[in-house]
Amino acid sequence: RTQQSKRQQQEVVKRPGGARGFKADPTEASELSYIDCGVGRLLDLPLHDRLSVLNCHCNRIEALAGLDRAPNLRHLDLSSNRISRISGLDCLASLRTLNLAGNRLAKVEGLAGLKSLVRINLSYNAIRDVTGFAEMRGPAYRLTCIELHGNQIRAVSQLTKSLRQCRNLRHLTLSLASADNPACRQRDYRRQLLAGLPQLDSLDQLDRQGDRAAVEVLADVPGLEEFLEFLGSSSAATDAGGGGNEDESKSRRLPTPKIDAAYKRFRSRRPAGDLDDDGVDDNHGADADERRSGEGDEAGKADGEKAYRERLEQLERRLEQLAEGGAASRAEQEEDNKQVEAKSARGQQKSTKHRQPQGDSATKKDDKGGSSGSGAATASATAGAVNLAVTGQPAAAQKRGESLTYGELLRELDLERERRWKSEAACRRLAEHAQLLQAQSREDAAVRAAAVDAAEKLKSTAADEREMRESAEARAAKAEADGAAAESARVEAERRVEEMRAGLERLRRAASGEERRRAQSAAEAEKRAARAEVEAATQRDQAERLGESLRQAEHLLAERERDFQRQLAGCYRMGSPELESLVAKEADRERRCAAQAIRRLEERLAEAGERYRALEDEFRLALRLQAQSEEQLKRQAAEATEEAAGLRELYQAARGREAEREKLLAELSQLAKEQKIKLETAAKTRQEEIKAQKARDQKQEEQLEDARRRLTDMESLRKENKRLTAQLAAQDSLIEGLRAEKRLWADELAQQGSALAQDRGRLESRVELLQSEVASLKRQLEQETDALRIKTKVAEDLLDTVRKLKDSLAEKDAAVKRVQEEGIERTRQLEEQLQLETESRRDAEDQVKALTERKDELKQQVEELTDRCQRAERNAAQLTSRWRDKSDQISRMEAQVEQLRSEFERREAELRAERDKSAAAATAATEQLRTADDAFRAQLDAQQTGHRRQVEQLERQLTKARSDADSRVAEVEEEMRQLLKDTEAQKQRLEAKVRQLTSAFNQVAQDLAESALR
Structure with a gap:
């Protein structure tokens, strides 16, 4: 991704008309900027389905026609134009920010299809009717911030009725600096709006206590949508690092449901069992997987993440196979024990004595969870080896191979957990560094x-x-x-x-x-x-x-x-x-x-x-x-x-x-x-x-x-x-x-x-x-x-x-x-x-x-x-x-x-x-x-x-x-x-x-x- 961003930086060019595009062909660019270029129609622009950001500020556009050619558009800026009606936006299902400030709008309409819209700016228009917001009702709409300062809204009741069903609305601006609405001059309009819209956090950039509130919506930044999840986790990581909260550390763990289920079945079964040839093959497969994961780490950043996930999935599959093989080996061991019961009754008694503490250790390990590390795994492996030594040479060899396989798997699992912990720590450090960069x-x-x-x-x-x-x-x-x-x-x-x-x-x-x-x-x-x-x-x-x-x-x-x-x-x-x-x-x-x-x-x-x-x-x-x-x-x-x-x-x-x-x-x-x-x-x-x-x-x-x-x-x-x-x-x-x-x-x-x-x-x-x-x-x-x-x-x-x-x-x-x-x-x-x-x-x-x-x-x-x-x-x-x-x-x-x-x-x-x-x-x-x-x-x-002489002298002074x-x-x-x-x-x-x-x-x-x- 870094190489791709470098290439994009190298490919950014400046056009003579003031438009900024990518490469010489704007049909391959994901961002287009036509600021003050004299654009009269959107149909004249080279829109395509890969376009995500379009900026047409300060032009002569009069109608929203032709946007169906860019269905994946996420950020649209059409401020300071001549648009008089909102229409033709139903095809933009991925649109997150919409800026229509400084136009000739008189009514809010045509927003029913914008379910992904997070922020809309309709300031400095002539809007009187806001009933169009009533179409964006329910939790399916993500509208968070609305800016309506510099308009002609008069009825506070109509505004509250239209915005009451916008469940995710948090920030509303009706008055900013010297730009306001006639409704803002009414008595107690702020109290009426806050009472009629309980979901609001801030009104006119002031919170409910009247303090200054910073309206920061990360969706406003183009290209940041895919990483909002990581930004949230980094902030949580910094909080966890400072306070050490267990719930937050659990929320930072990588979800591995298959590994957890297999590991639970492995700990719940009895420790006795024989190994088959699959254990050795799995061990070799694990070595091959490690070699493949190492090669993937060397391949690059994108391949490393993919190899990491594949390795986790293979570990889950191997644990499931071991759990199934352990059940089959138990059945075979019971049959062998019945045949040699007369010859080795004493040995059988000893083996049963050694199984009892191993079961106790297994239950203790289950109570402790997955944080015991490699020491618990080594203890269980040695206990299994003592039990197998009593039963005879073939059973001892199989048991030894099984214990070694279990030990290696547990060690590898502990290593993965340790790596995950280190990666989380590195994430926290990177988040702190990102915060420093943001401060700069x-x-x-x-x-x-x-x-x-x-x-x-x-x-x-x-x-x-x-x-x-x-x-x-x-x-x-x-x-x-x-x-x-x-x-x-x-x-x-x-x-x-x-x-x-x-x-x-x-x-x-x-x-x-x-x-x-x-x-x-x-x-x-x-x-x-x-x-x-x-x-x-x-x-x-x-x-x-x-x-x-x-x-x-x-x-x-x-x-x-x-x-x-x-x-x-x-x-x-x-x-x-x-x-x-x-x-x-x-x-x-x-x-x-x-x-x-x-x-x-x-x-x-x-x-x-x-x-x-x-x-x-x-x-x-x-x-x-x-x-x-x-x-x-x-x-x-x-x-x-x-x-x-x-x-x-x-x-x-x-x-x-x-x-x-x-x-x-x-x-x-x-x-x-x-x-x-x-x-x-x-x-x-x-x-x-x-x-x-x-x-x-x-x-x-x-x-x-x-x-x-x-x-x-x-x-x-x-x-x-x-x-x-x-x-x-x-x-x-x-x-x-x-x-x-x-x-x-x-x-x-x-x-x-x-x-x-x-x-x-x-x-x-x-x-x-x-x-x-x-x-x-x-x-x-x-x-x-x-x-x-x-x-x-x-x-x-x-x-x-x-x-x-x-x-x-x-x-x-x-x-x-x-x-x-x-x-x-x-x-x-x-x-x-x-x-x-x-x-x-x-x-x-x-x-x-x-x-x-x-x-x-x-x-x-x-x-x-x-x-x-x-x-x-x-x-x-x-x-x-x-x-x-x-x-x-x-x-x-x-x-x-x-x-x-x-x-x-x-x-x-x-x-x-x-x-x-x-x-x-x-x-x-x-x-x-x-x-x-x-x-x-x-x-x-x-x-x-x-007078003429004085005027001529003044004109000379003024020109100078x-x-x-x-x-x-x-x-x-x-x-x-x-x-x-x-x-x-x-x-x-x-x-x-x-x-x-x-x-x-x-x-x-x-x-x-x-x-x-x-």
Whole structure:
């Protein structure tokens, strides 16, 4: 395995695109690295079934398609890509670590087929739904560590429900540094998660007591999966060596079930028995096996382990054969004893006496176990030899051969146990040495981390310098923009003056139009009054016609009564129920009709009063509008004065901005000085870190000299280390793990590069925010100009409202005409109703011929109707008097309108005078503005030339500082590369020393074995 790892080291090449592969053909490599190579699809990569590690960090991959070509993949890194959905991972049954950080995932799904997955990193995504973890329920899944910081998880209950069935989950990260989830801001979220997930050992890298917990999952190291068992045993060995625990020493024993079973059967049987020829053959076979095992030890490390296992299996088979042969020899011995029982009764008694203590010794040896060593085996062999000597020559020879075979087997078994104990001790020593190497690697990692921190600091200083340069450029651009804004403000002021002039002209035209509208409104009011008088006359005519119709109705009633009296002679008798009911019905109908007619007349009178009140409201509204128009003219004049004051304030604000520009230039010079000081401090810190690194290198060289001295003392221990091939393989696996750590460091450097890119994006976003603020200021200026335009449009809107009022007055006139037409229509309907009533009354007269007894009541009703008609006539007289009063009021209002017209003409003359004065003032103001503008332009040109010179000087200084910073960054990067090369060379030296140590261990082990054999 060491030779194979050397060949792999020699075959590692660097591709131009940044991908690392094996040999020239990546289809034969077990590890592929395509970090920041612009990969867009996994289908374009040369994946194959022997691939175990794939790193595609920082690419443009959008979908997980094509991974079915690498079914034996164990470590997959697809961080910093564009993946939006987890799919296509069901074919990766051997996958142990999965890194999908920095993608566009919104949901956890598609993990049901990953039963070997131990660690998953889903940080820095947009995950909201984690229900996909519920598919990984039960002990069949090995998921141990989940990282979910930097996402959008909000519900703690959903998280606990999804992760409750993950039995092997031990570490969960939802918040790390400044990256967290919205659920982490909830109250007692940590207590809820720890209570809902009892299998957790640590949450957010803190254990259940709140102490810092180191999350170390050995499955993260590529190539270390096959040696996790050995790492666990080595740690147990160190614990056992320190404490001497019997259970742990038993767990370290090599399992040999067949040997233990055969050895137990051998000790449980009786000691008497004969040997057959198989014992000698087995002895020779044992010698051959020893020779073969020795040749296997010389063949190599892999062959030695195989020979060691074969030798153990052969020993088990031989013990089983001996146990079976011993049973057969007992049966033959019993038959021989029966034949010679008469001749050698005394000898038989002696042999039985000697068998009894041997059986006791066998039982004692069984009670002691397999740790008695070769002494117990020798005692049992001598006891067997004494027993065989008594029975005769052939039995004695067979017994002697059997005892020798048993003794050799037991000695060989003890030797194997001793070798196993020595190998365990060597394992412990190797584990301690591996721990030392791990400590040294941790120190190297600390040195590497310090170098990375220094690089990050230098990069941050460079970024700060770049940011300051950009801010200086932004401020210079802002100063230029302010100058342009001042120029535009001056132009805007001139434009406003022109607009004010145009507004005054419009107001002049509006005043003349208002006069014409007032004249028209007065004429319309006169027309309305005439129409109201005509309507009153029509109402009087209608009332007279109604009175005439009532008189005609009374005359008809009188004639009908006479007809009724003539006809009642042959009709119903007075007081009959039929006559009374008919009279009652007719009387009720007449009452209802009369009440309806009176109600209609009252409604007409109320409508006429309402129309009169509406006319009064319209006159009041016209007067109010006239007052409002005068007030608006006054307000517009005040607003013109305020705008002139605002222009003066804008001029003062422009001067204030110029002062602020001078302050900004002073601040820029101060920032440049501070930046120089920061660069000097960064150079000093870099020199101090270089000195500290040199001191660490000297310390490591002293440790290497000490290791060389120890190697000279251990050169005599070479031969025994050949049998420790498995431990050496574990050592090689640790070295491969260190190489994997190196690759992980490279990945971390790449992640830091991506973090720097993110910082650059944040700075760019900040610049965009500043640009948006400038745009907002421009929009505010535009809003102010729009407000001025709105003010100018207010006057136009007022003119529109006056026009609308005229239109509304015309509409009201049309409405009055419609009301008059409706009145005429209603009178016509009343006449039709009267005709209908007369017809119905005729019908009723035909029916009520027998109602003579109720004639008096009908007369009383007629009298009441006459009274109501008289009241209606009185009401009509009152209405006429009211109309006369209204006409008097209209005449008074006309006089008031004439008075208001005269006042308006007087005010208009005053306003014209004020307008002439304001025009003269405006011309004077424009002359002053021109003079001020000329002076301001001259001053602005001088300041702009000075600003340009200062900006050019600052740009030259900034370019020089940027070139210096870039050169320093390049120097630091070169130093970092040299530092990494030195650490790589130091690792190679350490690996060479480890190889020397292993060879020394081999020699020491061989010497120990030879000394033990002697």
